[in-house]
Amino acid sequence: MSNSILKIENLQAKIGDKQILKGLNLELEPGKVHAIMGPNGAGKSTLSKALVGHYDVELTGGDIIYKGKNINEMEPEERALEGIFLSFQHPVEIPGVNNAYFLRTALNAKRKHEGKEALNAAEFLRLMRDHLEMLGMKSDMISRSLNEGFSGGEKKRNEILQMLILEPEVIILDEIDSGLDIDALRAVSEGINKMKDGKRSFLVITHYSRILDYIEPDYIHVLKDGKVIKTAGPELVAQLEEHGYDAIEEE
Amino acid sequence: MNLLALKNKNLQEVNALLGTKDRDILVERFCALGLPSKKSEEYRYFDVEKLLEPEYKTLNYVPKTPKTSDKVEIVDGVVVAIPKGMRVYNEACQMIDMDHFDPLYYLGHLLSPQTIKIELDGDVEVEIEHKFTQSDALINYRIVLYNQANRHATVYENFISDDIENTLVLYGYDMHLAQDSTLRVVKMQSMQDAGYGMVASHKVNVAKNANAILKSFDLGGDQALQLLKVELAEHAHVDDGHLLYLNEDSKRGTVSQIVHVGEHSTSKQEAKNILDGKSRGIFDALIRVEHSAKYTKAEQNSKAILLHEDAYMAAKPQLEIYIDELEASHGATTGQLDRKQLFYLQSRGISYTEARKMLVIAFANTLIEEVKDTRHQERIKTAFEKVFYKNHKD
Known part of the structure; x- marks a missing residue:
């Protein structure tokens, strides 16, 4: 994969004193959907945190190369402005921060970074309303505090709403399907599929294959004990369903 | 004038220093409480001596014929403008609290025998602008706010200053909310090298079924303290909120006493404090429920966020309760941004x-x-x- 948008080389990372990632290698191709599957404790969420510069994660070795540039030391907001987006497994509630105000601030920060004019409140609301409808979200989400009192499904839809508005280039979805009923899963998947344009890359982190029925992956990577131990096509999902992670041998 | 000269003085000496006469009851109260210092409970967290120490020039408070404006404008303690039709005049205060906890409440009254009386007649909304223009001065004045029965008024208070330095402002309200009235007072004081320090000492009487809503927004730097006593009659209510956002080496805050006197009176007191730099926030608040105040409901809460490791919050919520038939809660938290x-x-x-x-x-x-x-x-x-x-x- 020489034309990768994101290249992770021999990545080692720890949280606290515990070494979680132990020489992880992974390349994301532009326009492709990469699914990361693995047992509990394999390091899936640590990988997603490492990619967005989470304060919990300390990199102890290796490189994260995004668009040919090492981003190991880059601040979280710079990574976001450059186009890396993480949909959180458990989005945090922020009482007092209005959802629309937050998202407009984020969008205008990105537009400024790209040398574009800021959107005014009316322009932004129009944009937001179109996406809300598509995601089956109520219009009062605009005025509510960010994620405050949202159900699990509403939080995940709100993550996808942010993704649609911010139009990132590398999209990391950490357990996006957890806690979703069928309708919410369908709406969220529809939002994700809408973002597929042949250029954006997706890294779908999941325990279960359910979400992969809706978002067709191009590659499946199995993560075990802090390393990617196998990469294959979508056919690997059936094998994992049948035999579990224990049956997978390191390549 | 040197205010420290009033320290440990008796009635005759205070009368001689202030030139007061026929006001012995007030002087006695002042002498009993004593000039505040670091040892005074209510000024424990505030550096009051630093403000009392300098030699200040005193001002002449000659009433002027106010011009018409869209707000009440008070410049260096003198009313210079009022809205058309509003009754604002000077008179001796008729309702001084003889059991206030703050000695500077009495000093303020002694220094300002004529108070500015503002009658809120009708459902009005009025803005009061305090302006300070004198350096090295002691600016002292008191305001009486009288809200008529069954009326619902709102007062917005704002403070500005010229390019001054080393001035001390001693001011305060005696508010009276008549039966079944509502008075909402919103104070906004943003100070940043404002050139003055302030001690504001208030008394609020809330009559039967009346409703006082007091909100203060104290922002920026410098040194200022508000001392507030509220007395609640039967079925009276006070909703008291304080927002403090300080920086640099500012010391500001609220010292309060809310006294439930009447049955079924209710109080809600909330302080939110955001402290940056080496600032110190003060929320030293007592709710007292008297024997007469059965079925009181009182809640008190202070939350502080420290934005800097050198910032400091002095939060002291207190309940003093003399009956069993009530609902009361209080609490304080201090933390950092999540x-x-x-x-x-x-x-x-x-x-x-x-x-x-x-x-x-x-x-x-x-x-x-x-x-x-x-x-x-x-x-x-x-x-x-x-x-x-x-x-x-x-």
């Missing part, structure tokens, strides 16, 4: 500074949004941002 929330905002491309500002405003917002008038709400938010950006730059 790291998870901060990261979430940053992960969407919002800068560290902007993310902090959003969280700080979010913390303050519940109090700011209680200001019903959006123009004043915006004014507070703008002042808030100005203070924030003084200390935080990308």
Whole structure:
């Protein structure tokens, strides 16, 4: 994969004193959907945190190369402005921060970074309303505090709403399907599929294959004990369903 | 005038120093409480001696014929403008509290035998602007606010100063809310090298079924303390909220006593404090429920966020209860900005500074949004941002 948008080389990372990632290698191709599957404790969420510069994660070795540039030391907001987006497994509630105000601030920060004019409140609301409808979200989400009192499904839809508005280039979805009923899963998947344009890359982190029925992956990577131990096509999902992670041998 | 000269003086000596006569009851109260110092309980966290120490020039408070304006304008303790039709005049205060906890309440009355009386007749909304123009001066004045029965008034208070230095302002209200009335007072004081320090000592009487809503927004730097005593009659209510956002080496805050006297009286007191730099926030608040105040409901809460390791919050919520038939709660927390929330905002491309500002405003917002008038709400938010950006730059 020489034309990768994101290249992770021999990545080692720890949280606290515990070494979680132990020489992880992974390349994301532009326009492709990469699914990361693995047992509990394999390091899936640590990988997603490492990619967005989470304060919990300390990199102890290796490189994260995004668009040919090492981003190991880059601040979280710079990574976001450059186009890396993480949909959180458990989005945090922020009482007092209005959802629309937050998202407009984020969008205008990105537009400024790209040398574009800021959107005014009316322009932004129009944009937001179109996406809300598509995601089956109520219009009062605009005025509510960010994620405050949202159900699990509403939080995940709100993550996808942010993704649609911010139009990132590398999209990391950490357990996006957890806690979703069928309708919410369908709406969220529809939002994700809408973002597929042949250029954006997706890294779908999941325990279960359910979400992969809706978002067709191009590659499946199995993560075990802090390393990617196998990469294959979508056919690997059936094998994992049948035999579990224990049956997978390191390549 | 040197206020420290009043320290440990007896009635005759105080009368001689202040030139007062026929006001012995007030002088006695002042002498009994004593000139405040670091040892005084109510000034324990505030450096009052530093403000009392300098030699101040005294001013002549000659009443002027006020011009017509859209607000009440008070310049160096003298009313210079009032809205058309509003009754504002000078008279001796008829309702001085003889059991106030603050000695400077009495000193203020002794120095200002003629108070500015503002009658709120009708459902009015009035803005009071305090302006200070004199350096090295002791500016002392007191205001009587009288809200008529069954009336619902709102007062917005604002403070400005010229390019002055080393001035001390001693001012305060004696408010009276007549039966079945509502008075909403929103004070906004943004100080940053304002050139004056302030001690504001208030007394609020809330009559039967009356409703006092007192909100203060104290922003920026410098030294200022408000001391507030509220007395609640039967079925009276006070909703008291304080927002403090300090920077540099500012020391500001509230010392209060809410006294439930009548049955079924209710009080809600909330303080939100955001402290940056080496500032010190003060919330030293007592709710006292008298024997006569059965079925009282009282709640008191202080929350503080420290934005800097050198910032300090002195929070002292207290309940003093003499009956069993009541509901009361109090509490205080001090912490920092939530790291998870901060990261979430940053992960969407919002800068560290902007993310902090959003969280700080979010913390303050519940109090700011209680200001019903959006123009004043915006004014507070703008002042808030100005203070924030003084200390935080990308």
